[in-house]
Amino acid sequence: MTARKFDLIAFDWDGTLFDSTVAIARSIQLAVADVGGTVPSDEQASYVIGMALLPALAHAAPDVPKEKYNDLANRYRYHYLKQQALITLFEGVLPLLEGLRERGHLLTVATGKSRRGLNEALQHADLRGMFDGSRTADETAGKPHPLMLQELMAEFGVEPERLLMIGDTTHDLQMARNAGCASVGVAYGAHAAADLQSCAPLYVARDVAQLQQWLGANA
Known part of the structure; x- marks a missing residue:
C-alpha cells in the first residue's frame, strides 16, 4: 500500500456522491x-x-x-x-468510501445543501457515521469561498497540502484553489470535463470506477 498523500478528503455531495x-x-x-x-x-x-x-x-x-x-x-x-425518495448514490460510491476509510483517510462533506438537507440525504443514503465532519452552505460561506475547507482543516488540524477536494462543479474546484488545496473533478455530475479542467484539478474522473482507481494510486 502506498503512503497517504492526503489526510483529509472532502467530497461535494450532489452530483459527486449522490445522483441528484x-x-x-x-x-x-x-x-x-x-x-x-x-x-x-x-x-x-x-x-x-x-x-x-x-x-x-x-x-x-x-x-x-x-x-x-x-x-x-x-x-x-x-x-x-x-x-x-427516488435519488440514490452513484454506483460504486459506498465501496469507494469504505476503501478510503480503511486506508485511514478522514472523510468529510463540503456541500451547497443546507444542514437539514444534508442530514436528510445522509439518512436516506444510510451513510450516517460514514463521514468524520461536514460543512453546509447555511452554516458557513458558500462556494467558491474557501471558508468551508478552511473550517474543516482547522477542525481536524490538517494543512492545505494534506486536503483533497473532490467535486463535480467548477464551484467545488475553485473553492479548493482558493483554499490552497488540491482537487479532483468528476465529469459525471453537473459540469463538463473541459470546464472542470479550467480549474487545474489533479485529475478528472469520468465515472466512479475511474475515481476509485485514481484515489487508490494517488491519494
Missing part, C-alpha cells in the same frame, strides 16, 4: 416557472448546482425579483422533495 443532478436542475426549472420567471435551460440550471440555494436560484433566474426569492426557494424545495 437531473432532479435538482428540473426542480429549479419548475420553481422558476411557478413564480413566473424565464425558465432556465438544462445547462443553465445545472451550472448553479453546488452553490448555496438563494444565490443559485438568483443566478439561474435573473429576471425573478428579489421579493419573490422566498417563494422561489419554497417552490424549489417542494419540487425537490417530491423526487428525493
Whole structure:
C-alpha cells in the first residue's frame, strides 16, 4: 500500500456522491416557472448546482425579483422533495468510501445543501457515521469561498497540502484553489470535463470506477 498523500478528503455531495443532478436542475426549472420567471435551460440550471440555494436560484433566474426569492426557494424545495425518495448514490460510491476509510483517510462533506438537507440525504443514503465532519452552505460561506475547507482543516488540524477536494462543479474546484488545496473533478455530475479542467484539478474522473482507481494510486 502506498503512503497517504492526503489526510483529509472532502467530497461535494450532489452530483459527486449522490445522483441528484437531473432532479435538482428540473426542480429549479419548475420553481422558476411557478413564480413566473424565464425558465432556465438544462445547462443553465445545472451550472448553479453546488452553490448555496438563494444565490443559485438568483443566478439561474435573473429576471425573478428579489421579493419573490422566498417563494422561489419554497417552490424549489417542494419540487425537490417530491423526487428525493427516488435519488440514490452513484454506483460504486459506498465501496469507494469504505476503501478510503480503511486506508485511514478522514472523510468529510463540503456541500451547497443546507444542514437539514444534508442530514436528510445522509439518512436516506444510510451513510450516517460514514463521514468524520461536514460543512453546509447555511452554516458557513458558500462556494467558491474557501471558508468551508478552511473550517474543516482547522477542525481536524490538517494543512492545505494534506486536503483533497473532490467535486463535480467548477464551484467545488475553485473553492479548493482558493483554499490552497488540491482537487479532483468528476465529469459525471453537473459540469463538463473541459470546464472542470479550467480549474487545474489533479485529475478528472469520468465515472466512479475511474475515481476509485485514481484515489487508490494517488491519494
